[in-house]
Amino acid sequence: MTQWEVVIGLEIHAQVTTQSKLFCSCSTQFGSTPNTQVCPVCTGMPGALPVLNRTVLDKAITLGLATHCTINEHNEFARKNYFYPDLPKGYQISQLDKPICSLGYLDVEVDGSTRRIGLTRIHMEEDAGKLVHQGSDNIKGATHSLVDLNRSSVPLVEIVSEPDIRSAKEAKAYMESMAQIVRWLGVCDGNLEEGSLRCDANISLRPKGTETLGTKTEVKNLNSFKSVERAILLEIERQTDILDEGGTIIQETRHYNEATNSTKSLRSKEEAHDYRYFPDPDLVPIAIDRAWVSRIEQTLPELPTARHKRYQTELGLSDYDAGKMTVDRETGDFFEATLSLGSSAKEIANWLNGDISAWLKEHSSTLAICKLTPAHLAEMLKELINGTISGKIAKQLVDDMLETGTHPSTLIKEKGLAQVNDTGAINQMIDIVLSENPKAVEDLKAGKVQTMGFIVGQVMRKSQGKANPDQVNKRLKELFSLS
Amino acid sequence: MISTEDVRHLATLSRLRFNEAEVAQYAKDLGSIFDYAKALNELPTDDIAPSAHAIPIENVFREDGVVPFDADTLLINAPEQEGHAFKVPQILAD
Structure with a gap:
């Protein structure tokens, strides 16, 4: 045939x-x-x-x-x-x-x-x-x-x-x-x-x-x-x-x-x-x-395909992330603006692809009309990287920023969201959690590493997500000589 | 020469109905109009660039901007209207 x-x-x-x-x-x-x-x-x-x-x-x-x-x-x-x-x-x-x-x-x-x-x-x-x-x-x-x-x-x-x-x-x-x-x-x-x-x-x-x-x-x-x-x-x-x-x-x-x-x-x-x-x-x-014609040629923006390639070669983004960041002009420009404020390309892409796009979808909104600005996102990422806030708080913060357009520093201050890095406070919370969970303490003493996750979770809960989880982990390992 | 076929085709495109006598008459009339215009063919035009406009003029533009017009006056002449729309008869029969 x-x-x-x-x-x-x-x-x-x-x-x-x-x-x-x-x-x-x-x-x-x-x-x-x-x-x-x-x-x-x-x-x-x-x-x-x-x-x-x-x-x-x-x-x-x-x-x-x-x-x-x-x-x-x-x-x-x-x-x-x-x-x-x-x-x-x-x-x-x-x-x-x-x-x-x-x-x-x-x-x-x-x-x-x-x-x-x-x-x-x-x-x-x-x-x-x-x-x-x-x-x-x-x-x-x-x-x-x-x-x-x-x-x-x-x-x-x-x-x-x-x-x-x-x-x-x-x-x-x-x-x-x-x-x-x-x-x-x-x-x-x-x-x-x-x-x-x-x-x-x-x-x-x-x-x-x-x-x-x-x-x-x-x-x-x-x-x-x-x-x-x-x-x-x-x-x-x-x-x-x-x-x-x-x-x-x-x-x-x-x-x-x-x-x-x-x-x-x-x-x-x-x-x-x-x-x-x-x-x-x-x-x-x-x-x-x-x-x-040349006057118009000079105003021609970098096209999505060219930008897609540049994000992969110059910023090391994956093909998927580069595609997502060039899906439309507003996403591309938002990404570029946040990048120019010193945030890492991969971090921005993760947040834009993840929590931010989920929120926009849920609220039938777009980057162009929502209240989040590149400056606010860059500030939030800075606070996250330098440990002022935890990843969990960052998620909450992004929702608030999208909702209200408030500067992240204001939100952190007003809501008391700053991560607790104070060793004394963290150790105190760990002591309380341990005293409330004698069974877990037995397990830890017996070397059951998997119980550590449970205790860390309890401490995070007690601190309303503000305790620095790295510090909690470190302290528990010291206490029970775990590695 | 304009054939009777040309006239029938033109009539269809123009949504006009003619009887046989009219078709013959228009073939003759249109034919003589075309013949008259043919006189232009006698002019030497070898050195003249084709033009799309009667006078040498180009690049007449307006800037993009809205100027509202009192649109209601435009519906005054509508043979029939329904709501704010022009009403037209059935377009395609079954």
Whole structure:
């Protein structure tokens, strides 16, 4: 039986993070009352003139530079003509043959090796409005539909990959990696739930070892990383079944349903796509000179992959820790800031990965909005290392710092959390515990080392976690001549 | 020359309905408009760079900032509305 090779290209639409829309000054705020963030431009009123939002251009260039694209000096906007109720002008303003970025790539880690996925282009375009179908949960059974144009003309970049992806797993890794980069750069907030990142996949199969591309289908509505992987697996299976039985693939668009994990052909009565693109006469051409590009190049932050490697080679972090510390920009910057205050990389990573991330998860919070600061964490780690507080108290302190934003020194003083290093006080507590546990004393005298843990625990309890456990251990060993 | 097929295709894309007589008439009318525009082909344009705009102008931008618009006035012309949304008829029939 023929062995099939999978060929996948992804088109990712990312909403560019801005205050206002692509061609007008309406807000891009998500979730507002329908049609409250609209004006004559984004509702397609006759005579209204679009004017380009410069920030979108800067961010598109930023993304292009970060993905090794050529930034094209000459840019034009074109009209893509089609009729649909979510498109008030009867055309979408997009870019056709003069896009902002061409020919880049993204290196993606899959199963421990690096795959280079080519980028055909990145272009700027406006989003359409939102349709809410009434009387049914899908468009076919609906009696009528409601149109909300708040999203109309919200700025997008469409990132088109080369057909370089060879599996569903690679597609998911590519999408995750792109999401990480656009977030890292502040180009897009990466919020999949609010539709800030959307993905369509072009999928085809060809006999292994051949070059000619097979007939492709386009699977739409991939709105989560999991959907990308699952929908592509489904489509590979569907196409394999057809081809194995000697059938042919029909070029079509298929809609993925996340709830049922199935795809369905979107048979549209629309004739074959005929968008009649032409340059938009309402918008003037854009000329981007070298100076403009270098200005943006200079503001480009160190990218997550580069930082990940640096953390391993320069700071000696494990691959896992380095990955966790570069998962997003806020974690990376928090880590860097704490590091610059003199804490050890490994200690910071342990706390951020452990207690801090657990607390944030439990409280549905993030490093950006919680009250913990790098300065406070660094101070707490200093107190821990120099023995002012015990590890147990440190855990309690981190929770308090996250909760209240209070400086750790204040907390230590106010709550009397400082570790007891005073030998006299510690010995006194040990004496009390021993007198309360004669059986344990017998065991210790008989050389049962494992009983020591119990006694240490009792002393820690009595001291409310403040006794220095090292000192308690040391004292017990002396008392009972244990080693 | 504009064929009757071209006119039918254009009509579909434009969501217009024509009878046979109209199709023939528009093929003729559009044909003569195209022929008229063809006069431009006689101009020597070998040394002229392709342009996307009628006048030599580039880089017109606005800074990113929100200026609210009284959106209620935009719904005044809606043929039908429901809540705060434009109401449109069924999009796809079964």
